[in-house]
Structures are given as structure tokens and as C-alpha cells.
Amino acid sequence: MRFRSLFFAPLVAFATLTSCSTDDAPEGATAGELNLYSSRHYDTDIALYENFTEATGIKINLIEAGADELIERIKSEGEASPADLLITVDAGRLWRAEQAGIFQPIDSPILNERLPENMRHPEGLWVGLSKRARVIVYNAEAGLPEPLSDYADLADPAHRGKVCIRSSSNIYNISLMAAMMSRMGEAAAEEWAAGVVANFARTPQSNDTGQIRAVASGECQIGVANTYYLARLAASDDPADQAVSSAVEIVFPGQEGNGTHVNISGAGLVSTSPNPENAIKFLEYLTSEPAQLLFANGNNEYPAVPGIAGTSAVVGLGEFKEDTLNASELGINQAMAIMVFDRAGWK
Numbered sequence: 109m110r111f112r113s114l115f116f117a118p119l120v121a122f123a124t125l126t127s128c129s130t131d132d133a134p135e136g137a138t139a140g141e142l143n144l145y146s147s148r149h150y151d152t153d154i155a156l157y158e159n160f161t162e163a164t165g166i167k168i169n170l171i172e173a174g175a176d177e178l179i180e181r182i183k184s185e186g187e188a189s190p191a192d193l194l195i196t197v198d199a200g201r202l203w204r205a206e207q208a209g210i211f212q213p214i215d216s217p218i219l220n221e222r223l224p225e226n227m228r229h230p231e232g233l234w235v236g237l238s239k240r241a242r243v244i245v246y247n248a249e250a251g252l253p254e255p256l257s258d259y260a261d262l263a264d265p266a267h268r269g270k271v272c273i274r275s276s277s278n279i280y281n282i283s284l285m286a287a288m289m290s291r292m293g294e295a296a297a298e299e300w301a302a303g304v305v306a307n308f309a310r311t312p313q314s315n316d317t318g319q320i321r322a323v324a325s326g327e328c329q330i331g332v333a334n335t336y337y338l339a340r341l342a343a344s345d346d347p348a349d350q351a352v353s354s355a356v357e358i359v360f361p362g363q364e365g366n367g368t369h370v371n372i373s374g375a376g377l378v379s380t381s382p383n384p385e386n387a388i389k390f391l392e393y394l395t396s397e398p399a400q401l402l403f404a405n406g407n408n409e410y411p412a413v414p415g416i417a418g419t420s421a422v423v424g425l426g427e428f429k430e431d432t433l434n435a436s437e438l439g440i441n442q443a444m445a446i447m448v449f450d451r452a453g454w455k
């Protein structure tokens with residue numbers, strides 16, 4: 109676990125005749141602090157924190173660790189927890205935090221206005237700050253194996269021995285299964301999972317990038333990965349990554365149906381937060397355009413606020429219709445999704 113202090117001396121507010129309203133002026137030492145527990149760790153996140161401190165005078169104390177570790181830490185710190193905000197990836201993890209009882213509702217008209225409904229928990233327990241889509245990749249040289257227009261097709265008997273996907277314990281797959289269950293019901297989702305297992309090219313292993321590499325090498329014809337891994341490879345300076353990137357093609361599943369499964373990076377306000385106003389101020393800042401560009405683009409994700417463009421690598425993946433299922437649904441079905449995977453024999 110790393111602990112960083114990101115204090116920056118507040119800017120001196122020059123009171124000149126030409127200066128604008130002092131509403132935005134730093135509040136200096138009285139602005140206080142914000143204790144951020146984050147499982148994200150991108151260089152651009154650091155720039156975000158610095159910009160926020162510069163604009164508001166609020167000092168950010170950052171603790172970085174894995175999401176489950178941070179949830180446990182907040183739980184064990186109890187009432188005395190210094191944590192104000194928990195930032196993490198995947199609605200499944202936000203749901204775990206919600207289940208652990210460590211969030212309180214966020215009340216912010218600015219967030220309600222800027223973020224679409226499906227990027228906000230129904231009771232305001234967390235907000236989505238960026239999005240990622242879970243897409244199908246196939247080997248470009250071998251061409252599009254058909255049918256392959258939706259997740260359901262991954263179970264088609266035409267694809268025996270062709271499909272690579274990571275294990276069922278992976279949160280991205282658990283959330284995808286949760287979405288499948290919401291859309292098709294538990295029994296059909298289990299049948300689907302059994303069909304995908306029957307099509308495995310290999311026992312589930314490695315991470316999303318590993319699936320993409322296996323598809324590029326031809327070990328598998330079909331794989332599943334989150335968009336930011338594809339964009340990262342496409343934007344890489346490494347010729348080996350470039351070769352992998354150009355050896356695969358993407359299918360955005362469900363374009364004729366419910367749309368492509370989308371998940372979020374998000375944040376929740378800790379129930380015992382000592383600095384809730386600062387925490388909400390920070391969340392509101394994260395939905396501003398400059399902050400969205402840093403937060404989403406630092407990891408090649410899609411900004412959560414509509415109308416803000418992604419990186420060129422992300423835009424290059426193409427446009428698609430996204431499934432607008434509320435991310436909270438992905439959490440509700442988590443426990444059942446794990447059982448369905450087990451019954452289907454998905455390792």
C-alpha cells in the first residue's frame with residue numbers, strides 16, 4: 109500500500125481590478141483536506157489531484173491499494189476511518205463496498221445534472237466517472253467467424269475450440285454474467301455459460317491482454333476483453349504491441365439487441381467521511397470537462413459525462429450502442445453470477 113501526500117501550496121489570489129469573481133479563488137489553509145482511497149493508479153490521476161488542489165486549496169491525502177483491501181481497511185477503521193472517498197473500477201466492486209455498508213448517499217445537483225442516470229446509483233451511493241466496454245475480438249487474418257454479433261454467439265456450436273476468455277473469478281466476467289442474467293434470465297444465462305465453456309480453446313488463464321495476445325497469435329480465434337486494453341495496445345509505441353493490435357478485429361456485441369455491456373470506474377462517499385463537502389466538491393470537479401479528459405483518457409476509458417471525446421485510440425475502436433442497464437444491476441446479481449458460472453463449469 110502506498111501513501112502519498114499531494115499538498116501544494118495554495119496559489120496566491122491576486123486581487124487586481126481585472127480579476128474575475130473570487131468564488132473560484134483558493135481558500136487557503138481553511139480549505140481543509142480530502143482523504144482519498146483509490147484502487148486506480150494512473151499518472152494522469154496524479155495530475156487530477158494536483159489540479160484540484162491548485163483550484164481549491166484542498167489538500168489530498170491519497171491511499172492506493174486493491175479495491176477489496178481498501179474496503180476491508182475502511183470497515184476495520186470503523187467510525188474512526190479518515191476515508192472520505194473510495195475510487196475503484198467495476199460496478200461489482202462498488203457493490204461490494206455498498207454491501208459492506210461503507211457508503212452514504214451523495215447529494216449533488218451538479219452530479220445529477222452532468223451524469224446520465226445509468227452512471228448513478230439509484231440511491232446516490234456511488235457515481236460512475238468513466239466507462240469501459242467488454243467486447244469480442246477475433247483473429248483478423250482468419251476473418252470473422254460467424255455468427256458473432258452478440259455475447260450469445262460465443263456459445264454457438266460453430267465456435268467449438270475457438271474461444272479464449274479469462275476465469276469466472278474475474279470481476280469483469282462476473283459483471284458480464286450479471287448483465288447476461290438481467291437481460292436473459294438465470295436459466296438462459298447458465299445455458300449460455302455452459303455453451304461458452306464447451307467452446308473454450310483452453311482453460312481460462314491470464315488477463316484481458318493475455319486473451320488479446322492469444323487471439324493475435326492464432327491460439328484462439330475469438331476472445332473477450334475490455335476496450336481500454338485494446339486501445340492501450342493500439343496506442344503503444346512498442347512494435348510488438350502494434351503487431352498484436354493489428355492482428356485483431358473488434359466486434360461490439362449486441363448492436364441489434366441490448367447493446368454492448370458497459371462497466372464503470374466510479375466513486376462512493378464513505379459513510380463516516382470527515383470531509384464530505386470536500387469529497388462532493390472533488391466528485392463534481394471530476395465531472396468537469398478537463399478532469400473527465402484526464403480521468404477517462406489516462407486509462408483509455410470513455411468519459412462518463414456525455415459529449416466529451418475519448419483518446420484517439422479509443423475513438424479509433426469505433427462507435428457503438430451501449431447497454432444502458434444501470435450499473436447497480438451488475439452488483440445485485442454478483443453472488444448469483446458466481447453460482448451460475450460454477451454450475452456451468454466455467455473455471
Ligand code: FE
Pocket residue numbers: 334
Ligand atoms: Fe482492467
